[in-house]
Amino acid sequence: MNQSVGKVMLVVLLVAVVAGSQGCVMAATPASSSAGVAPIGPAVAGGPAKVPRPTGTLTDGSKIVLLAWNDLGMHCFNADFSKIAILPPYNNLYVQVVRVGEDPAPITAGLTVEYRYPDNTWSVGGPGKPQKSNFWTYAKALFGVSLKPDVGLTGRGLAGRLDAKDGYFVAEGIPVTDKSDSDAGTTTIHPYQLAEVTVREASGKAIAWTSVVTPVSTEMRCDMCHCKDGDACIQAGITSVDDVYTNILLIHDKRQTASFQKFGFKPLATSTPLLCASCHSSNALGAVGKPGVSSMSNAMHRQHANVPDIQPTTEGCQHCHPGPETKCLRDVHSQTLGFQCPTCHGDLSTVASSAQPWLNEPRCDDPSCHKNTSATQIKQSNALYELSTGHHGGKIMCEACHDSTHALARSREANDRIKFVALQGDGTYLTKCRVCHGVDAPQGNTKAHAPIE
Ligand code: HEC
Ligand code: HEC
Ligand code: HEC
Numbered sequence: 001m002n003q004s005v006g007k008v009m010l011v012v013l014l015v016a017v018v019a020g021s022q023g024c025v026m027a028a029t030p031a032s033s034s035a036g037v038a039p040i041g042p043a044v045a046g047g048p049a050k051v052p053r054p055t056g057t058l059t060d061g062s063k064i065v066l067l068a069w070n071d072l073g074m075h076c077f078n079a080d081f082s083k084i085a086i087l088p089p090y091n092n093l094y095v096q097v098v099r100v101g102e103d104p105a106p107i108t109a110g111l112t113v114e115y116r117y118p119d120n121t122w123s124v125g126g127p128g129k130p131q132k133s134n135f136w137t138y139a140k141a142l143f144g145v146s147l148k149p150d151v152g153l154t155g156r157g158l159a160g161r162l163d164a165k166d167g168y169f170v171a172e173g174i175p176v177t178d179k180s181d182s183d184a185g186t187t188t189i190h191p192y193q194l195a196e197v198t199v200r201e202a203s204g205k206a207i208a209w210t211s212v213v214t215p216v217s218t219e220m221r222c223d224m225c226h227c228k229d230g231d232a233c234i235q236a237g238i239t240s241v242d243d244v245y246t247n248i249l250l251i252h253d254k255r256q257t258a259s260f261q262k263f264g265f266k267p268l269a270t271s272t273p274l275l276c277a278s279c280h281s282s283n284a285l286g287a288v289g290k291p292g293v294s295s296m297s298n299a300m301h302r303q304h305a306n307v308p309d310i311q312p313t314t315e316g317c318q319h320c321h322p323g324p325e326t327k328c329l330r331d332v333h334s335q336t337l338g339f340q341c342p343t344c345h346g347d348l349s350t351v352a353s354s355a356q357p358w359l360n361e362p363r364c365d366d367p368s369c370h371k372n373t374s375a376t377q378i379k380q381s382n383a384l385y386e387l388s389t390g391h392h393g394g395k396i397m398c399e400a401c402h403d404s405t406h407a408l409a410r411s412r413e414a415n416d417r418i419k420f421v422a423l424q425g426d427g428t429y430l431t432k433c434r435v436c437h438g439v440d441a442p443q444g445n446t447k448a449h450a451p452i453e
């Protein structure tokens with residue numbers, strides 16, 4: 001399970017409206033009760049189309065259980081691609097199908113796994129279907145590829161089949177947006193989109209299905225400071241316009257005149273649409289950038305480290321990561337232990353100093369967190385939690401039982417909990433051994449990590 005090149009991992013970049021901040025509101029955002037912040041729909045966008053049934057029996061009599069998750073707790077992409085692109089729509093769904101019994105094992109042979117979004121079936125739109133994103137208008141100019149409507153950078157659409165790998169299935173690059181069909185055309189966003197995932201036998205017979213969150217948000221609100229006459233525009237001394245991204249480019253051009261001359265780069269404000277990663281490398285996009293220019297993460301966090309409104313708190317990070325409405329951090333650490341983003345990541349300067357952004361992240365088995373001892377045996381098998389496997393035989397991915405970072409069960413969001421409730425009757429992480437072993441204490445053991453008795 002190597003980090004694949006060009007993998008768009010991501011992030012939800014959201015901007016929070018911080019109490020007391022002087023941020024203004026993007027002119028293009030229709031007025032709403034929460035001053036320019038996109039309103040969020042009900043927890044269950046459309047609700048699961050089918051009541052989940054994550055367990056079933058194959059024709060040969062084996063019982064199986066279906067585990068599904070999104071690898072990242074949130075993916076963020078631009079609400080508008082006409083001027084700049086930081087990240088495209090791009091989510092990754094993972095599935096493990098475990099044969100239940102005394103000798104459980106993840107299986108893939110003879111099975112197909114499909115995904116679809118019952119309440120999110122288009123992005124580009126057409127008659128009677130309001131456009132949900134203008135990504136497709138600018139994809140060629142930004143990413144150099146011609147994409148069919150609703151098809152993302154890896155050739156996937158909003159419904160399809162996962163690829164079978166060694167012990168798991170994956171669908172990489174699903175271009176899902178945060179707009180549901182049911183209220184498309186309104187400004188309401190639904191960051192906790194529900195995918196329906198179905199396991200079929202070769203005959204086509206559906207064996208098991210479940211509902212799994214695909215977290216996605218456009219709540220990346222640079223407008224808080226970069227709107228017309230916003231703090232950043234005033235401070236930089238530019239003549240700001242009614243377009244947030246143009247203002248950002250105007251500041252960039254002004255501040256970087258010297259380095260642009262050195263590198264021979266053209267001013268950005270007149271070179272749109274442009275991909276920031278065409279110069280600033282980003283491991284999220286597999287983009288190497290231009291020699292001598294800092295990575296996107298280093299540049300962004302370093303530049304904003306001293307902006308007074310951006311405190312080392314969750315609210316501070318949510319000026320760009322999603323966000324006061326999306327609140328992407330919804331996991332057990334935040335809900336039960338009161339963790340904030342910097343508790344695990346450090347402040348902006350710390351984030352800005354990463355030599356390998358996206359690949360160098362906090363670890364669960366960090367000695368100051370969940371120490372890996374002979375008694376606990378909590379050890380990542382990969383530098384990234386999302387790619388690690390655990391449990392006694394090392395074949396079950398950590399996220400199959402605990403869910404993704406920032407959403408680690410038990411999550412605040414009802415949508416995240418649906419699949420766990422369907423599996424074991426409660427919304428916490430997978431604690432019931434019975435789900436896979438068929439018994440409560442497999443061979444006398446009651447712990448998923450501690451040494452086998
Ligand atoms: C809390 C306020 C705030 C937010 C939110 C914010 N910025 Fe900024 N940004 C600033 C300030 C202040 C400056 C510096 C202005 C100056 O003094 O020149 C700045 C400068 C910049 C620059 C110029 C960098 C350079 O030196 O060339 C870029 C690019 C930029 N911001 C991009 C963004 C993007 C993209 C977002 C959203 C993801 C964002 N900013 C969100 C306050 C903010
Ligand atoms: C044509 C190349 C180019 C493009 C495209 C580009 N930048 Fe830059 N950027 C630079 C250079 C060169 C610098 C100054 C050197 C450095 O920071 O490595 C810089 C500096 C910055 C800084 C300030 C870093 C600091 O430490 O103060 C920020 C923030 C930034 N860029 C953000 C962005 C964003 C956001 C985008 C997309 C909207 C973008 N850049 C697009 C070349 C580019
Ligand atoms: C001014 C906007 C802004 C603020 C504020 C901000 N970020 Fe980011 N962050 C970004 C952008 C843009 C990216 C995407 C970089 C890329 O595309 O590679 C990013 C990416 C990241 C990443 C992934 C890349 C990496 O370096 O590993 C982490 C982790 C991260 N941010 C953490 C934080 C934390 C923690 C805070 C608060 C302490 C924070 N950010 C505040 C804009 C911001």
Ligand code: HEC
Pocket residue numbers: 009010011012071072073074314317318321328329333334339340341342343344345358361362363364383384385386387405406
């Ligand atoms: C409990 C610790 C913890 C907290 C709190 C936390 N993170 Fe993370 N974060 C992680 C870990 C661990 C990873 C690596 C995830 C992986 O490998 O899949 C990560 C990864 C990331 C990434 C890279 C993309 C990804 O999802 O892998 C970004 C961006 C990020 N965090 C931003 C934030 C922001 C913003 C906050 C607050 C809203 C936050 N984090 C709060 C532990 C935390």
Ligand code: HEC
Pocket residue numbers: 067098102103104105106390391392393394395396400401430431432433434435436437441442443445446447448452
């Ligand atoms: C998500 C499915 C799943 C859950 C839940 C689960 N296990 Fe397992 N377990 C497996 C699989 C699959 C194996 C086989 C080794 C491997 O592939 O990792 C295994 C192996 C084991 C083994 C090694 C002996 C053997 O049968 O191979 C023990 C002991 C064990 N599990 C105990 C537990 C306990 C105790 C719990 C509950 C706290 C639990 N397991 C929950 C899937 C699961």
Ligand code: HEC
Pocket residue numbers: 364365370378379380381385388389390391396397398399400401402430431432446447448449450
């Ligand atoms: C088969 C399901 C399963 C898998 C796979 C799994 N865990 Fe766990 N995890 C559990 C259970 C159940 C517990 C509760 C303690 C126990 O049973 O050992 C737990 C406990 C933990 C704890 C301690 C939580 C606390 O409250 O102190 C951490 C941290 C943890 N796991 C991390 C991981 C990591 C990292 C991986 C992947 C390397 C992983 N787990 C893989 C089921 C799993």
